[in-house]
Amino acid sequence: MLPIEVSGLKKHYGNLKAVDGISFTVNPGEVFGLLGPNGAGKTTTIEIMEGLRERDGGDVKVLGFDPWKNGYELHKKIGVIPQEFTFFEKTTPREAIIYYADLFNVKVNPDEILKEVLLEESAKVNFDSLSGGQKQKTGLALSLVNSPELLFLDEPTTGLDPNARRAIWEVIRGLKAKGKTIILTTHYLDEAQQLCDRVAIMDHGHIVAMGTTEEIIEQHGSGERLEIHGDEKLAEYLKANTDLQVEFNSARREIFITLRKKIDALAALAAAEQSGMEWGQIQTRQDSLDDVFVKLVTEPIGEQGEASTEEKTGKKRRR
Amino acid sequence: MVSGKRILTDFKVFSRGYLRNKFGLFFGLVFPVILILIFGAIFAGGSTGKVNIYAQNLDTGPFASPQLDIASTFLATLNDSSTITVITVNPSENFSKYLSDHSVSDGIVIPADFSANYLAGQHVNVTVYGNPTSSTSGIVSGTVGGYANGFNLNYFQTKYKDTTPAIISITPATVNTQQTKYIDFLIPGLIGFSILTSPMFSLVNISSEYKKTKLFKQLSLTPLTKMEWLASKMIWYIVLTIAGFLLMVGVGVLAFGAHVAITPWLIPFLILGPMLFAALGMLVGTVTKNPETAGVIGNIVTFPMMFLAGTFFPISSMPQYLQTFAHVLPLFYVTEGLNNAMVYGNISGTIIDIAVLGVITLVIFILAVKLFKWRED
Numbered sequence: 001m002l003p004i005e006v007s008g009l010k011k012h013y014g015n016l017k018a019v020d021g022i023s024f025t026v027n028p029g030e031v032f033g034l035l036g037p038n039g040a041g042k043t044t045t046i047e048i049m050e051g052l053r054e055r056d057g058g059d060v061k062v063l064g065f066d067p068w069k070n071g072y073e074l075h076k077k078i079g080v081i082p083q084e085f086t087f088f089e090k091t092t093p094r095e096a097i098i099y100y101a102d103l104f105n106v107k108v109n110p111d112e113i114l115k116e117v118l119l120e121e122s123a124k125v126n127f128d129s130l131s132g133g134q135k136q137k138t139g140l141a142l143s144l145v146n147s148p149e150l151l152f153l154d155e156p157t158t159g160l161d162p163n164a165r166r167a168i169w170e171v172i173r174g175l176k177a178k179g180k181t182i183i184l185t186t187h188y189l190d191e192a193q194q195l196c197d198r199v200a201i202m203d204h205g206h207i208v209a210m211g212t213t214e215e216i217i218e219q220h221g222s223g224e225r226l227e228i229h230g231d232e233k234l235a236e237y238l239k240a241n242t243d244l245q246v247e248f249n250s251a252r253r254e255i256f257i258t259l260r261k262k263i264d265a266l267a268a269l270a271a272a273e274q275s276g277m278e279w280g281q282i283q284t285r286q287d288s289l290d291d292v293f294v295k296l297v298t299e300p301i302g303e304q305g306e307a308s309t310e311e312k313t314g315k316k317r318r319r
Numbered sequence: 320m321v322s323g324k325r326i327l328t329d330f331k332v333f334s335r336g337y338l339r340n341k342f343g344l345f346f347g348l349v350f351p352v353i354l355i356l357i358f359g360a361i362f363a364g365g366s367t368g369k370v371n372i373y374a375q376n377l378d379t380g381p382f383a384s385p386q387l388d389i390a391s392t393f394l395a396t397l398n399d400s401s402t403i404t405v406i407t408v409n410p411s412e413n414f415s416k417y418l419s420d421h422s423v424s425d426g427i428v429i430p431a432d433f434s435a436n437y438l439a440g441q442h443v444n445v446t447v448y449g450n451p452t453s454s455t456s457g458i459v460s461g462t463v464g465g466y467a468n469g470f471n472l473n474y475f476q477t478k479y480k481d482t483t484p485a486i487i488s489i490t491p492a493t494v495n496t497q498q499t500k501y502i503d504f505l506i507p508g509l510i511g512f513s514i515l516t517s518p519m520f521s522l523v524n525i526s527s528e529y530k531k532t533k534l535f536k537q538l539s540l541t542p543l544t545k546m547e548w549l550a551s552k553m554i555w556y557i558v559l560t561i562a563g564f565l566l567m568v569g570v571g572v573l574a575f576g577a578h579v580a581i582t583p584w585l586i587p588f589l590i591l592g593p594m595l596f597a598a599l600g601m602l603v604g605t606v607t608k609n610p611e612t613a614g615v616i617g618n619i620v621t622f623p624m625m626f627l628a629g630t631f632f633p634i635s636s637m638p639q640y641l642q643t644f645a646h647v648l649p650l651f652y653v654t655e656g657l658n659n660a661m662v663y664g665n666i667s668g669t670i671i672d673i674a675v676l677g678v679i680t681l682v683i684f685i686l687a688v689k690l691f692k693w694r695e696d
């Protein structure tokens with residue numbers, strides 16, 4: 001039995017198909033990422049697995065339980081941080097841990113858990129005075145109180161500064177090292193690459209790609225390409241004077257030449273030299289996860305490699 | 320299955336959080352005391368001036384002309400005095416029972432044929448009720464006596480130019496009703512006020528905020544059940560209510576010499592009241608979409624009760640249609656019951672109020688628990 005088995009999962013809100021027939025499994029000890037822009041259906045999916053929302057169709061088994069019907073039993077065995085975790089304002093992380101331990105009727109050493117999530121210094125600060133990262137760490141701490149083997153983290157680092165994000169990553173890596181199975185959602189590509197063994201890219205309720213990031217890039221990315229910094233005239237010249245596949249990116253003032261064979265690079269550079277026009281830096285690259293993400297996901301990417309937050313309505317659905 | 324241990328665990332964390340939040344503590348305990356001090360000071364020491372006297376005029380005529388209705392003239396003259404305000408009591412009432420039901424002691428009864436006898440120069444007797452221990456009874460008997468003399472003089476001067484025997488005489492009647500002072504009434508009223516506002520506002524806020532911030536979902540992932548969660552909030556507000564009760568009674572008695580009875584009959588109100596309004600607040604927070612709407616609906620439900628359910632002034636002083644309206648406000652049964660138990664010593668009335676309150680609480684509680692969802696579907 002795998003920790004998580006999802007097949008044909010569906011959930012709609014009125015006419016909106018938030019999750020539209022997705023299937024995946026998660027292996028023991030794996031960090032599995034649901035990656036996608038806002039509104040892709042990540043939270044809906046993860047909360048159905050946690051037994052917090054009822055599904056409309058498909059099968060979901062979490063640790064062998066039907067999460068909606070057997071939520072009360074399931075919850076004793078899983079740890080969860082909901083998106084935008086909050087807690088009682090006037091309660092400290094340490095008190096919160098003790099509160100959870102009493103509710104779960106388990107004996108824990110609060111200081112050990114605080115140490116595990118790198119929160120020792122703020123153990124006695126009221127929740128409403130904690131920084132965003134410390135709040136998130138409190139959530140992590142609470143999700144560990146009942147010693148779960150399976151953790152669900154919904155956007156664990158959204159809105160945090162880079163240092164706080166790195167600290168959370170460190171905690172998550174530590175948990176993985178202890179053999180815990182972790183499902184996390186994120187709209188940060190770097191986070192998925194840093195943490196996840198496997199990723200499912202979600203868009204508009206569908207999984208548009210799944211596998212390790214390398215597998216996804218290989219399956220959905222283009223091959224190697226040559227990039228020449230130059231202007232549109234040069235791009236036109238190359239198009240006219242070679243049989244290479246040439247694209248021009250006016251925003252980055254970059255000419256992309258697809259390399260079917262390595263030798264194509266030489267032809268391109270020779271032609272550029274021949275043109276007598278100015279050209280700058282050259283490099284060869286493969287599609288990164290970013291590039292693949294842009295291709296797969298209908299949502300535009302924001303400045304920081306972060307999926308745009310705006311929801312475009314009335315857009316044609318993929319597939 | 321409800322677990323006392325989990326209720327206690329949640330109670331500890333909630334009460335500690337509450338005590339750390341100066342704001343809640345202020346509105347829970349300090350604010351009602353401030354209200355007592357302010358309202359008590361405004362109305363303290365009988366500074367309202369005139370004494371109310373309840374008058375039953377049995378001399379209903381018929382009179383050949385209005386000038387011959389001496390009884391009404393007599394009462395009107397009393398009412399014009401600087402010390403007395405006359406409040407008319409229907410002739411069909413049992414007068415002494417009326418006084419005790421209304422917790423008042425000053426009254427006057429004008430006998431039938433008063434006017435006819437007066438005009439005929441025959442002796443008439445007016446009964447003046449009063450509690451000798453009350454400061455107002457002296458004012459009343461003095462004033463009534465004075466005006467009776469005036470009427471006597473007037474009669475003989477106009478008829479006989481003479482000043483001999485009195486036609487109107489006064490018989491004092493002692494009643495033991497404690498005079499209700501405003502402060503006596505204010506204490507149960509403001510206790511009712513805090514029984515309403517603290518749990519109500521707090522639960523409206525918490526339940527809508529927790530829903531929005533997903534704290535309820537978070538809690539649903541622990542073994543805590545929603546019944547246990549609600550129970551712990553109710554217990555806390557019962558504790559807070561009892562503390563507030565002791566504080567307010569203490570201030571009322573020490574600062575203003577209020578006469579209020581502390582009886583075991585108060586206990587059901589101090590328990591059912593907070594339970595009712597905690598559940599009602601939760602209901603409002605549950606059925607509304609977001610904290611903003613919840614706040615608005617909460618105010619719509621709360622404000623009429625804050626003012627119209629007998630908190631700051633007695634129901635009986637309101638127009639009839641508002642009195643009728645007051646009977647649909649759950650808080651009415653709390654304030655009426657507290658008044659019955661603390662001020663009027665009306666135990667049968669108290670028991671009815673407890674029964675009505677119990678039923679309302681049960682209904683609201685069941686509704687709140689049924690509609691309240693830990694998780695969504």
Ligand SMILES: Nc1ncnc2c1ncn2[C@@H]1O[C@H](COP(=O)(O)OP(=O)(O)O)[C@@H](O)[C@H]1O
Pocket residue numbers: 013016018036037038039040041042043044045
């Ligand atoms: N409770 C809800 N009621 C109605 N629509 C919802 C609800 N929850 C989510 N949605 C909608 O479903 C879609 C998927 O949302 P969500 O699962 O939260 O996506 P993500 O977590 O990937 O941002 C969004 O368009 C969102 O507006």
Ligand SMILES: [Mg+2]
Pocket residue numbers: 042043044083154155
């Ligand atoms: Mg989400």
